[in-house]
Amino acid sequence: MRVLGIETTCDETAAAVVDSPREGEATILSNEVLSQIAEHAPYGGVVPEIAARAHVEVLDRIVARALKTAGVKLADLDGIAAAAGPGLIGGVIVGLTTAKALALVAGKPFIAVNHLEAHALSARLTDKVQFPYLLLLASGGHTQLLAVRGVGDYVRLGTTMDDAIGEAFDKTAKLLGLPYPGGPQVEKEAERGDPERFALPRPLSGRPIPDFSLSGLKTAVRLEAERIAPLTATDVADLCASFQAAVVDVVVDRTRAGLRVFREQCGKPNALVVAGGVAANQSIRRALQRLAGEAGLRLVAPPLALCTDNGAMIAWAGAERLRLGLVDGLETAPRARWPLAELAG
Numbered sequence: 489m490r491v492l493g494i495e496t497t498c499d500e501t502a503a504a505v506v507d508s509p510r511e512g513e514a515t516i517l518s519n520e521v522l523s524q525i526a527e528h529a530p531y532g533g534v535v536p537e538i539a540a541r542a543h544v545e546v547l548d549r550i551v552a553r554a555l556k557t558a559g560v561k562l563a564d565l566d567g568i569a570a571a572a573g574p575g576l577i578g579g580v581i582v583g584l585t586t587a588k589a590l591a592l593v594a595g596k597p598f599i600a601v602n603h604l605e606a607h608a609l610s611a612r613l614t615d616k617v618q619f620p621y622l623l624l625l626a627s628g629g630h631t632q633l634l635a636v637r638g639v640g641d642y643v644r645l646g647t648t649m650d651d652a653i654g655e656a657f658d659k660t661a662k663l664l665g666l667p668y669p670g671g672p673q674v675e676k677e678a679e680r681g682d683p684e685r686f687a688l689p690r691p692l693s694g695r696p697i698p699d700f701s702l703s704g705l706k707t708a709v710r711l712e713a714e715r716i717a718p719l720t721a722t723d724v725a726d727l728c729a730s731f732q733a734a735v736v737d738v739v740v741d742r743t744r745a746g747l748r749v750f751r752e753q754c755g756k757p758n759a760l761v762v763a764g765g766v767a768a769n770q771s772i773r774r775a776l777q778r779l780a781g782e783a784g785l786r787l788v789a790p791p792l793a794l795c796t797d798n799g800a801m802i803a804w805a806g807a808e809r810l811r812l813g814l815v816d817g818l819e820t821a822p823r824a825r826w827p828l829a830e831l832a833g
């Protein structure tokens with residue numbers, strides 16, 4: 489089963505072809521990603537209108553390249569999938585409309601994929617992990633602990649009350665004068681910084697409900713930065729290291745609470761899975777590895793290129809849905825907001 493997947497919900501224009509010969513099996517035939525980082529960098533964040541226009545300009549080329557690299561023609565596909573949300577609505581419209589048009593002309597089934605579901609299922613693209621599993625979904629716009637019980641069957645155990653973890657990384661980077669996107673920059677600075685120099689808070693630690701709160705942590709970094717300004721390169725590195733150490737502690741504590749709630753509500757998970765752009769962070773991966781070991785679980789973390797936004801995860805989620813007969817009509821509307829709990833499985 490070969491599915492084309494298109495991703496345009498944020499600042500990556502991406503298209504990929506995934507082949508899934510059997511349930512739970514997949515080969516990535518192509519995975520083309522064009523990041524718009526350079527276009528947004530001068531503004532310190534993603535500008536929705538610029539993103540939408542950039543998607544329009546390059547998407548047809550990216551799709552053509554994905555098909556060419558995969559060595560398939562539209563006629564060889566079994567389905568065409570696109571992220572229909574949640575995300576920046578202008579960009580979502582571009583990808584969704586393109587996928588619908590291709591499905592119409594090629595006479596192929598169309599699958600409207602929830603971008604968060606694609607992150608949630610991305611672990612199964614490169615690992616045979618079975619349902620149910622505990623998922624930490626940590627990206628630029630979302631931070632949630634979910635019980636993934638099946639395709640389309642997600643129970644949200646906890647979520648952030650304010651900023652997403654990726655957002656906290658991005659805002660912290662910005663206030664320290666580091667370029668966008670902040671996550672990888674903060675991680676790099678943290679490598680040579682002192683994680684114990686600044687005593688930063690670990691919000692919600694010890695609470696039984698596995699929710700997150702990140703905005704206080706970011707504010708604490710700002711107050712420390714203002715207190716010691718002007719900042720030297722060492723100060724920036726130390727602030728990044730202290731911030732990242734606090735995030736790691738928070739992630740471990742909150743995920744541990746998530747595991748407890750999962751066991752109460754759904755029994756033993758088959759694995760601890762992490763997904764979303766923040767899953768690219770090596771300190772967070774290592775800490776989750778230790779936590780999983782303690783809990784007698786396997787940690788499944790997708791390869792870095794499948795953690796941040798990509799077309800392969802959309803194609804794969806499309807294939808998982810197509811296999812279950814979950815196809816969508818061409819009248820499907822783009823959605824800026826689309827909680828996972830509203831998905832029909």
Ligand code: ATP
Nearest residue numbers: 627628629630654655671672764765766768769797
């Ligand atoms: P969403 O999936 O919620 O719609 P998004 O698609 O923008 O949001 P992703 O592309 O999944 O999010 O992830 C991007 C986020 O991941 C950014 O906030 C970025 O800073 C963060 N990120 C990427 N790499 C790292 C890293 N190495 N360490 C920490 N954060 C990172």
Ligand code: MG
Nearest residue numbers: 498499500797
């Ligand atoms: Mg992105």
Ligand code: FE
Nearest residue numbers: 607627796797
């Ligand atoms: Fe994403």
